[in-house]
Structures are given as structure tokens and as C-alpha cells.
Amino acid sequence: MKFHVLTLFPEMVEQGLRQSILGRAAEKGQLSFHMVNIRDFTLDKHGKVDDYPYGGGAGMLMQAQPVYDAYLSVTEGIGTQKVRTIYVTPQGRTFTQKLAREFSREKELIFLCGHYEGIDERVLEEIVTDYISLGDYVLTGGELAAMVMIDAIARLVPGVLHNGESAETESFHNHLLEYPQYSRPEVWHDKPVPQVLLSGNHRKIEAWRLEQSLERTRQRRPDLFALYRTQQDTIIKLARNKRKHIHLMEWMARGMACMVCCQGENLMVNVEQTRIYGLYVESSREAGRLAREYMSYGISGQAQIDLVVCQEAAKDLLTEQYGFVVEETCCQACYTRRESLRVEHQNIRPLGENDLEYVSIHYKKCDKTYIHQRIISGAMYGVYVLDGEQNRLAGFIGTHRDGSMGMLYVDEAYRRQGLAASLESWLINRHLKRGETPYCQINENNISAIRLQEKLGLYLCNESMWWLRKGI
Ligand code: ADE
Numbered sequence: 001m002k003f004h005v006l007t008l009f010p011e012m013v014e015q016g017l018r019q020s021i022l023g024r025a026a027e028k029g030q031l032s033f034h035m036v037n038i039r040d041f042t043l044d045k046h047g048k049v050d051d052y053p054y055g056g057g058a059g060m061l062m063q064a065q066p067v068y069d070a071y072l073s074v075t076e077g078i079g080t081q082k083v084r085t086i087y088v089t090p091q092g093r094t095f096t097q098k099l100a101r102e103f104s105r106e107k108e109l110i111f112l113c114g115h116y117e118g119i120d121e122r123v124l125e126e127i128v129t130d131y132i133s134l135g136d137y138v139l140t141g142g143e144l145a146a147m148v149m150i151d152a153i154a155r156l157v158p159g160v161l162h163n164g165e166s167a168e169t170e171s172f173h174n175h176l177l178e179y180p181q182y183s184r185p186e187v188w189h190d191k192p193v194p195q196v197l198l199s200g201n202h203r204k205i206e207a208w209r210l211e212q213s214l215e216r217t218r219q220r221r222p223d224l225f226a227l228y229r230t231q232q233d234t235i236i237k238l239a240r241n242k243r244k245h246i247h248l249m250e251w252m253a254r255g256m257a258c259m260v261c262c263q264g265e266n267l268m269v270n271v272e273q274t275r276i277y278g279l280y281v282e283s284s285r286e287a288g289r290l291a292r293e294y295m296s297y298g299i300s301g302q303a304q305i306d307l308v309v310c311q312e313a314a315k316d317l318l319t320e321q322y323g324f325v326v327e328e329t330c331c332q333a334c335y336t337r338r339e340s341l342r343v344e345h346q347n348i349r350p351l352g353e354n355d356l357e358y359v360s361i362h363y364k365k366c367d368k369t370y371i372h373q374r375i376i377s378g379a380m381y382g383v384y385v386l387d388g389e390q391n392r393l394a395g396f397i398g399t400h401r402d403g404s405m406g407m408l409y410v411d412e413a414y415r416r417q418g419l420a421a422s423l424e425s426w427l428i429n430r431h432l433k434r435g436e437t438p439y440c441q442i443n444e445n446n447i448s449a450i451r452l453q454e455k456l457g458l459y460l461c462n463e464s465m466w467w468l469r470k471g472i
Contacts, residue, residue: 001031001153002031002033002107003017003111004036004074004083004108004111005034005113006036006038006067006110006113007111007113007143008038008113008141009141010035010036010037011035012143013033013113013146014033016147017147017150017151021160022150022154022160030157030160030376031154036070039066040070041067041070041073042063042065043065043066049066050062050063050115060117061117061118062116062118062120064120067120067123068127071123071127083109084103084110085127085129086103086111086131086132087114087132087142088113088145089118090134090138093130094132095132095148095152098258100156103153104154113145114141115141133145134148175255176217176224177213177217179213182197186198194208230259230262234262238267242336242459243459243460243461245280246332246334246439247332247403250403250437250439251269251271251402252269254403254436256271257269257271260277267279271401276307276402277308278309278310279308279309279310279314280311281313306469306470307468308467309465310466311465323471324468324469327467327468327469328466329443329444329464329467330441330444332440332461333441333442333453333460333461334438334439334440334458335432335439336459338432340433341425341428341429344421344425345383345417345418345422345423346422348422348426349382350378350381350382351380351381351393353372355380355382355393359380359407362409365407366407370401373401374399374400379399379400380399381397381398381423383395383410383422385419394410394414395408395409395414395419396423397409397424397426397427399431403436404439405427406440408424420452438458
């Protein structure tokens with residue numbers, strides 16, 4: 001991802017961004033930072049970029065021309081595609097994790113940093129797409145605000161954090177603050193580490209951490225706590241039929257999705273990372289009401305809807321009245337036990353970028369860019385078998401961006417040896433360790449994959465589930 005920063009203080013921003021994790025990601029080519037000094041574009045022979053505001057008032061304003069020419073110097077190199085241009089200003093929408101995730105999907109972003117009393121309105125009207133504030137206070141300039149935003153956005157770019165998957169499911173997403181953490185020594189200033197953390201009992205530790213998170217959120221952020229409670233109530237309702245709703249429950253429990261609306265038995269949630277929406281309604285009569293709200297949400301530009309995952313009632317309505325087309329009909333399966341599964345073939349490890357070619361040749365259902373992203377997020381795993389002296393990649397599996405297991409493939413030469421079962425069992429164990437309920441959605445015609453789910457002890461839902469894409 002490429003960040004262009006239009007600023008009067010390029011060294012300040014550059015210095016800040018070239019450290020630590022972002023610095024390393026830039027060296028590896030995962031991120032790129034391009035500083036543009038607005039002063040280089042002034043036509044004033046003394047290098048002036050500001051002037052008095054018409055109508056009087058305190059301070060100076062940055063003039064339109066140098067800002068505009070600095071902007072053009074970036075966009076002329078990009079071509080016709082419109083690049084989101086963020087003006088950091090206390091007058092904008094407040095920056096949140098949700099916005100960070102939205103911006104992290106862009107290939108390039110332009111940040112415009114103001115100074116003095118602001119920037120001539122006319123140039124803002126021409127170039128700015130988003131007005132974003134760090135919070136309700138005023139800084140001396142936009143540079144620090146831009147650096148904070150870039151940091152929060154960049155760490156969500158796949159591959160920037162080593163364990164990219166954790167950025168997809170970390171706290172804040174599910175409305176809870178982090179629990180307190182402790183490191184050595186065991187006693188410091190007469191304060192011992194809470195006993196439970198030394199117990200080695202992971203279930204107890206998890207329970208303690210959740211309790212701490214809840215209490216901390218309730219005290220420090222009652223607003224977040226209220227959201228958490230509403231969502232938990234919904235998850236409990238959905239749990240009455242886990243097989244049918246596991247995807248919605250897991251999206252919310254893992255902090256990947258938020259509720260867009262919820263009325264009685266009807267629910268719509270959004271997995272922000274993917275523009276996938278889950279729509280659940282009890283009957284087609286009720287579907288109408290929710291779908292209207294749903295569509296207005298998408299059409300009003302608050303959200304772009306790529307895919308909808310739903311069951312029959314909503315499917316009929318969306319295809320008949322809203323021009324959605326069925327992409328796939330699936331059967332959902334979930335593993336509800338807590339015990340991990342035995343993995344016969346143990347030689348399983350994360351795939352690297354070198355494996356992209358192999359995966360994209362053998363797995364045609366997802367495009368290469370998507371597979372690449374899953375690999376660098378650390379979400380794809382290969383099974384290796386000994387071939388002469390060498391370990392050879394013989395199959396793979398992965399976790400999709402919405403958290404479901406999938407992309408299972410075993411080389412023809414190695415089929416019927418239990419490799420697929422080992423891969424899936426291994427991935428199930430991995431989800432269990434993270435406190436998640438493993439689930440998958442399998443094409444209804446893929447009989448062998450459905451049999452595999454039964455063999456591994458997953459429960460199949462007896463109702464179909466549809467993947468709908470917006471028609472053209
Ligand atoms: N520039 C000055 N104050 C700011 C703020 N609070 N957020 C973003 N940009 C700013």
C-alpha cells in the first residue's frame with residue numbers, strides 16, 4: 001500500500017513512519033511512503049505558501065495553488081483512477097478502527113496536512129474526498145494526526161504484522177477493551193501477578209481475562225460496553241440454532257463483524273474487511289422490511305455490498321427484487337466440541353509467498369490476489385510429504401477472510417491417504433486454540449467434502465445457505 005503525504009514538514013512525517021514495524025514493512029516493500037513538500041510547488045520567489053484570510057481574522061491560510069500543484073504531482077503519476085484524499089482536520093469525522101479498516105483496503109491514499117489556520121476552501125473542494133479528525137482537540141498541524149492514522153491503517157495491511165490474522169480479529173473490534181497483562185518479575189513494588197495467570201490452567205486464565213475485559217470496559221468505556229451487551233444478547237438468540245447461524249455468531253464473537261441492524265428475529269451484520277453481509281430473517285414477509293433497510297444502507301453509500309450470505313427467505317427477496325444473483329449454494333457445517341482432533345500427518349506449516357503459484361494453479365475458485373493476501377496474512381497452511389530426500393507440498397487449506405475454513409486441496413497423487421482429514425483437523429485445532437468455533441461452508445455438490453465434515457464430527461445444517469453477488 002502506498003501513502004502519499006502532502007505536508008510542509010516532510011522530514012517530521014518520514015522520520016516517524018520509518019521506525020519499527022512500519023519501517024521494516026517499507027523496507028520489505030509491503031508499504032511505501034512518499035512525502036511531498038508543498039513548499040516545493042509555490043510560485044512565490046521567497047518560498048511563501050501562506051497569506052492573510054479575506055475578511056480578516058487571526059492567522060494565515062495555506063494558499064490553494066501550492067497545495068493543488070503538490071496534489072497534481074501525485075495524481076498525475078497515478079493515472080485516471082481516483083485516489084482517496086484525506087484532509088486531516090478537527091472539522092472532520094472522528095477517526096476510528098472501523099475507518100482504519102476501510103482505508104486499509106485502498107491501494108493508495110493521499111494525506112493532506114494543514115498548517116496555520118487552515119487551507120483555502122477552494123482547493124479543498126477540488127481535491128479532498130474525506131475530512132477526518134483525530135479527536136475533539138486542536139493540534140498545531142495535521143502531521144501528527146496523519147502519522148497516527150497512517151500507523152493504524154498500515155498495520156492492517158496484510159503481511160505488515162507477522163501474525164496478520166490477529167489484526168483481523170483483535171480486540172476493539174468486538175467492543176471490549178484488552179484485559180491487563182503482566183510480565184516478570186512475579187512481584188514488583190509489593191504487587192504480585194494475579195495467581196490465576198501462574199496456574200497454567202488455560203480455561204481459567206481465559207475466563208479471568210474475559211471477566212477483566214468486561215469490568216474494564218464497563219468502567220472505562222460504558223458506551224462500548226452497551227454495544228457489547230446488545231451484541232451478546234443477539235449471539236445468545238442465534239445460539240438457539242448454531243448450525244444455521246454459526247457464521248453470524250462467529251463473525252461477531254471474533255470481532256470481525258458488527259450489527260448493521262437487528263429487529264426482533266431479523267438481523268443483518270457486516271464483515272467490514274470483506275464487504276460481505278450476513279442477512280438473516282425469519283420469514284419472507286419480514287425479509288421485505290429488513291431488505292429495504294439493507295439496500296438503503298448499501299445504496300446510500302454507507303457501505304458497499306459485494307456479497308450477501310443468507311438463507312432462503314432473504315435469498316428469494318434479494319434475487320427477485322434487488323437484482324442479486326446466486327453465486328453458490330452451500331451447506332454449512334460447524335465443529336461444536338471443545339476437544340481437539342488427532343492429526344495423523346503432522347508435517348503441516350504456514351505457506352509462504354513462494355507457494356502462491358502452486359496454490360493458484362490448483363485452487364481456481366479464488367483469484368490470485370485473494371490467495372496472495374491469505375498467504376501473507378498467515379492464514380494458509382500446507383501439508384508436506386517426503387518425496388525421495390525432499391519434503392514436497394502435497395496439499396493445502398486456509399481460513400477465508402470471513403473466518404470460515406476452506407480452500408482445501410490435495411494433490412491427485414496423494415489422495416485417499418488422509419491428508420485432507422489431517423489438514424482440516426489441524427486447522428480445526430488451530431481455531432479451537434484461539435477460542436473460536438470452527439466452521440465452513442461447502443458447495444452443495446461437493447459430496448466428498450461434505451462426507452469429510454461428517455467424518456470429522458462437524459454438524460451439518462439441514463437448510464441451504466446462499467452466496468449472492470450483486471448483479472450488473
Ligand atoms: N489538525 C489539527 N488538529 C487536528 C485534529 N484534532 N485532527 C486532525 N487534524 C488536526
